[in-house]
Amino acid sequence: xxxxxxxxxxxARWTLRTGAALLAVWSVVALLAPVLxxxxxxxxxxxxxxxxxxxxxxxxxxxxxxxxxxxxxxxxGARVSLLIGAGVALLASTLGAAVGLVAGARGGKVDxxxxxxxxxxxxxxxxxxxxxxxxxxxxxxxxxxxxxxATGWMQTARVVRAAVREIAAGPYVEAAHALGLPPWRILxxxxxxxxxxxxVVSATAMVGQTxxxxxxxxFLGMGVPVPTPSWGAMVEEGRKVFPGVWWVSVAPGxxxxxxxxxxxxxxxxxxxxxxPRAGESGGGA
Amino acid sequence: MTRPLLEVDALQVRFMTxxxxxxxxxxxxxxxxxxxxxxxxxxxxCGKSVTARAILRLVEPAGAIVGGDVRFEGRSLLGLTPAExxxxxxxxxxxxxxxxxxxxxxxxxxxDQLREVLKAHxxxxxxxxxxxxxxxxxxxxxxxxxxQAGSYPHQLSGGMCQRVALALALAGEPxxxxxxxxxxxxxxxxxxxxxxxxLELQAETGLAIxxxxxxxxxxxxxxxxxxxxxxxxxxxxxPTARIFSAPQHPYTRGLLRALPAIDAEPGVFAxxxxxxxxxxxxxxxxxxHARCAERIARCxxxxxxxxxxxxxxxxxxxxxxxxxxxxxxxxxxP
Numbered sequence: 001x002x003x004x005x006x007x008x009x010x011x012a013r014w015t016l017r018t019g020a021a022l023l024a025v026w027s028v029v030a031l032l033a034p035v036l037x038x039x040x041x042x043x044x045x046x047x048x049x050x051x052x053x054x055x056x057x058x059x060x061x062x063x064x065x066x067x068x069x070x071x072x073x074x075x076x077g078a079r080v081s082l083l084i085g086a087g088v089a090l091l092a093s094t095l096g097a098a099v100g101l102v103a104g105a106r107g108g109k110v111d112x113x114x115x116x117x118x119x120x121x122x123x124x125x126x127x128x129x130x131x132x133x134x135x136x137x138x139x140x141x142x143x144x145x146x147x148x149x150a151t152g153w154m155q156t157a158r159v160v161r162a163a164v165r166e167i168a169a170g171p172y173v174e175a176a177h178a179l180g181l182p183p184w185r186i187l188x189x190x191x192x193x194x195x196x197x198x199x200v201v202s203a204t205a206m207v208g209q210t211x212x213x214x215x216x217x218x219f220l221g222m223g224v225p226v227p228t229p230s231w232g233a234m235v236e237e238g239r240k241v242f243p244g245v246w247w248v249s250v251a252p253g254x255x256x257x258x259x260x261x262x263x264x265x266x267x268x269x270x271x272x273x274x275x276p277r278a279g280e281s282g283g284g285a
Numbered sequence: 286m287t288r289p290l291l292e293v294d295a296l297q298v299r300f301m302t303x304x305x306x307x308x309x310x311x312x313x314x315x316x317x318x319x320x321x322x323x324x325x326x327x328x329x330x331c332g333k334s335v336t337a338r339a340i341l342r343l344v345e346p347a348g349a350i351v352g353g354d355v356r357f358e359g360r361s362l363l364g365l366t367p368a369e370x371x372x373x374x375x376x377x378x379x380x381x382x383x384x385x386x387x388x389x390x391x392x393x394x395x396x397d398q399l400r401e402v403l404k405a406h407x408x409x410x411x412x413x414x415x416x417x418x419x420x421x422x423x424x425x426x427x428x429x430x431x432x433q434a435g436s437y438p439h440q441l442s443g444g445m446c447q448r449v450a451l452a453l454a455l456a457g458e459p460x461x462x463x464x465x466x467x468x469x470x471x472x473x474x475x476x477x478x479x480x481x482x483x484l485e486l487q488a489e490t491g492l493a494i495x496x497x498x499x500x501x502x503x504x505x506x507x508x509x510x511x512x513x514x515x516x517x518x519x520x521x522x523x524p525t526a527r528i529f530s531a532p533q534h535p536y537t538r539g540l541l542r543a544l545p546a547i548d549a550e551p552g553v554f555a556x557x558x559x560x561x562x563x564x565x566x567x568x569x570x571x572x573x574h575a576r577c578a579e580r581i582a583r584c585x586x587x588x589x590x591x592x593x594x595x596x597x598x599x600x601x602x603x604x605x606x607x608x609x610x611x612x613x614x615x616x617x618x619p
Contacts, residue, residue, distance in 0.1 A: 171384055172389055174343060175388040175453070179379070185401070189401060190393075
């Protein structure tokens with residue numbers, strides 16, 4: 001199927017609305033977990049009697065080894081994943097944007113040093129770095145956010161730097177210089193807002209990526225400490241009894257897949273809408 | 286005689302290119318008096334835009350001003366600190382560019398952009414800035430200025446954008462306006478309106494204008510004096526009437542002949558053969574030599590020096606050393 005620019009935009013608008021709406025619903029569910037979850041996600045049932053109950057009337061998604069309600073744990077797990085995803089996207093994007101802005105606007109030596117730092121960071125596999133730090137220090141939610149941000153800002157820095165360089169060489173920035181505006185003012189009012197589109201797109205994409213990494217860490221036992229429910233850890237717990245007791249792994253697995261898919265769809269739709277090359281929305285010269 | 290407003294003196298601008306250092310501007314000198322309109326004319330690549338940008342030091346850091354001087358009201362602009370330079374840009378000297386839509390920030394409204402400039406050069410409250418912004422838009426004859434102040438550049442036509450760009454350039458109340466091909470991107474009718482506006486502004490406020498253009502017709506209608514630029518040098522400099530009635534330099538004559546006349550035979554264009562030499566590979570002798578129909582032996586050995594041949598009329602050419610100077614010839618007049 002091929003779509004013209006207008007078709008691409010219509011499609012993107014629809015995807016964006018749907019994706020953003022579902023993400024918002026999911027976030028509200030996570031936020032209201034204490035109210036919405038039918039059971040305490042950490043309350044242990046009677047061992048044996050409550051273990052591995054199949055999905056049914058009392059437990060919509062069954063129970064795990066310790067008799068804990070899987071549906072309640074999935075809802076609570078959304079809190080951790082979305083919080084880490086959004087937190088890292090915010091922190092890493094801010095850091096990356098700051099580095100990219102300075103590098104792109106200053107150019108020369110500053111640019112060289114910052115971009116070599118980016119290359120260096122990208123040359124070290126992220127998983128090693130994260131596992132090393134989380135392995136040495138005790139894993140906790142703030143530590144995960146910090147470590148994942150510190151290892152996740154480089155792509156943003158590159159994207160922002162490229163956008164800033166292109167904008168800074170453009171006619172309206174030259175005109176702003178010719179009008180005698182101060183450089184920091186040009187950077188803040190004229191360059192940064194025009195680099196916002198790629199920044200927003202990369203930040204949205206980062207939410208999904210981060211949730212994947214966070215759950216992979218949890219799967220490896222390096223995520224948020226027990227008993228806080230985390231999807232990755234739940235998948236791992238169910239691995240031993242899979243596929244006989246499928247619901248313990250499948251429920252959090254589907255939650256991960258759906259959440260990441262929603263983030264990526266929203267990010268792609270945003271890119272299609274914000275990229276000027278994807279077509280004009282009519283009007284204008 | 287009073288001091289000229291702007292003096293450009295043997296200005297040299299160098300860019301580093303793959304072919305080596307290129308002198309895009311190579312010893313350009315001219316003066317501009319208060320209230321005067323000077324046309325700077327030449328083909329693409331002759332250095333006219335670089336000259337305009339070099340006055341406000343906008344060629345840095347890609348290019349470097351390596352020689353000569355630019356003085357505004359007697360003060361050299363080349364030694365200014367960045368802060369002093371910012372006080373000249375927009376406040377003493379305003380500038381408008383070729384592409385009016387692209388030279389406005391797409392994410393700010395016209396009013397926002399005007400207020401930015403006003404705040405940079407004056408201390409004023411938000412309400413004063415807003416009022417002043419609308420006054421400026423009215424002064425450049427933008428229809429419905431109150432409403433258009435809230436418009437984004439993409440909502441306006443090219444001609445309206447150029448009026449907004451002009452309002453921005455005038456916001457600091459400069460005494461000199463540099464207009465770099467201000468009408469090239471516009472329709473002919475809009476061009477004419479903009480020219481009228483420039484003349485009005487010049488008459489009302491005594492604004493001096495440095496008009497950069499490749500369009501001799503436009504320059505004829507606006508400028509008091511004309512400087513013809515070729516390969517980074519001024520080859521002829523004279524009052525407008527004289528450039529059109531008695532052009533001396535073979536290049537000027539070629540440019541005038543190349544203007545399509547309305548009564549000319551259809552399909553006949555008097556193009557000047559060849560192209561401008563690359564600024565990194567300029568000959569040591571006359572730069573127009575290869576394209577000149579009137580060249581003499583001397584042209585291939587010696588670089589012509591600019592010299593006065595009449596009142597306020599300079600030419601850099603060997604040919605009219607000929608005892609019988611060539612007068613304006615048929616097709617040479619406007």
